[in-house]
Amino acid sequence: MESFLRLELNVAGIDAKIIEQNKSRFLVKQECRILFADLPDSDPERVPFDAGMDLLARELDLKQCSTAVIFAPWISICFRNIDLPFSSKKQMAQVLPFELETILPHDHKTCISDFHRLNLEEAPHQILTASILESDIETYFSSLARYGIKPVIITHKGYAAAVNFLKDRSDVNDCIFLHLSDQGSSTLVLVKNRVPCRVRVFKTDLLTPEKLIASVSRTLIGFEQQTGVESTFDVFVSSENTDLDLESIQKDLEQIPGCVPQSNRVDQMLETALPRERIEVNLLLPGVIPFSRINYLFNFCKEKYGSSSFLKTYFRYMVVASILALFAFGLSIINIHMDISNLERKIAANHHQALLIFTSTFPEKKKIQDPFLQMKANVQAVLKKSGIPKDTDPFIRGRDLTIVKIISEFSRAIDASTDMEISRLLFNNGRLVLSGSTDNFNSVNTIKSQLESSDLFKKVTISSAAADKKGDRVNFKFIIEM
Secondary structure (H helix, E strand, O other): OOOEEEEEEOOOEEEEEEEEEEOOEEEEEEEEEEEHHHOOOOOOOOOHHHHHHHHHHHHOOHHHOOEEEEEEOHHHOEEEEEEOOOOOHHHHHHHHHHHHHOOOOOOOOOEEEEEEEOOOOOOOOEEEEEEEEHHHHHHHHHHHHOOOOEEEEEEEHHHHHHHHHHHHOOOOOOEEEEEEOOOOEEEEEEEEOOEEEEEEEEEHHHOOHHHHHHHHHHHHHHHHHHHOOOOOEEEEEEEOOOOOOHHHHHHHHOOOOOEEOHHHOEEOOEEOOOOOOOEEHHHOHHHOOOOOOOOOOOOOOOHHHOOOOHHHHOHHHHHHHHHHHHHHHHHHHHHHHHHHHHHHHHHHHHHHHHHHHHHHHOOOOOOOOOHHHHHHHHHHHHHHHHOOOOOOOHHHHHHOOOHHHHHHHHHHHOOOOOOEEEEEEEEEOOEEEEEEEEOOHHHHHHHHHHHHOOOOOOEEEEEEEEEOOOOOOEEEEEEEEO
């Protein structure tokens, strides 16, 4: 798989890694950390992220990456819970910017937001949202574009760890997931029925155990009051700092009303002990890869910053256009067949009319192959007998063609080894009808090719070719333009 760039942003700097996925394994090929404090002061108005990318480009081989996953700084993302009067996701997306405008701390600046429904029976229209300034997203895209890299996932690190934890742990239903970052923030995610329902972000350096317990308690109480849902929650704690005593923190949280000690968890009247475990966040985040599908993951690559490919974005429209094109093609084929059918009916009607005229004019003629040519020949014969001069075609007269010359040309053009018997020869005014038989269908094509090699015969058409009643010969009929 192609390597991708993973950026973890915080107020201090940028942690960058080039990661390669090989099946289900992830390999960190290169990594580097840039501190904003070490950036040069040559351009104080330049965005720190843009300047930091210049330093990263010197340390890392960015040419091997075309996509990026960005964990945005915790301080730039706002989580909100709102209640809307309808359940249609499309309607929610349309009114969401107006609903968030008055409750986001961005002074009416343009934001990009993502959301999902909580799917609670007690609060059917409530959603959880995450928002970030569009100017931040624009900075990420424009800075990385200079190196041919496109962000495909921009999200919150602690929240991404929580939803990836749910993806890996199908045994967890209702829980509190606490992510302790070593970059100055902690993220609390409350999960009900495997759906993240509340997110709180705290500054780690100001978070004492007492304040942490108080914050979790307020989150639980607020959730119960806003939704009317009373439940108990398992507690899971992950940390990037290996020096923290996570078991002690987890014990403190389990003392909060509504939190169940995992060692005493009862599921369907059976004791199912879930031992306290150290959850390594570094084992969760590699699952967030470009174009990965993780339920309820917020992604700010939306709208004009969409991470979907052209085919994926417009797939529905392309399918509709293809169906319409096939429908139009089918109609055109039907129309062509109808035109051909109409022409065939007209030809058949003209042939029938010519046959009726011929039989009424020459009732003594029983064998009729080409009514038009036979009538023309008979009329000319009658004119000749009556002494009336015939209207000779000047083209034919100029070439002075005779049946003898035509038969002589047959003898010259058709090879002596060709099995061919002529049964009827009708010549009139530059058009020759030749009927006969041969040994097989291939010989019919051979005779046609040999006749076409003659300069005398301009166009040779096989009017018909069919096996006789005995099946040992093939009867043919040629129409030859002289």
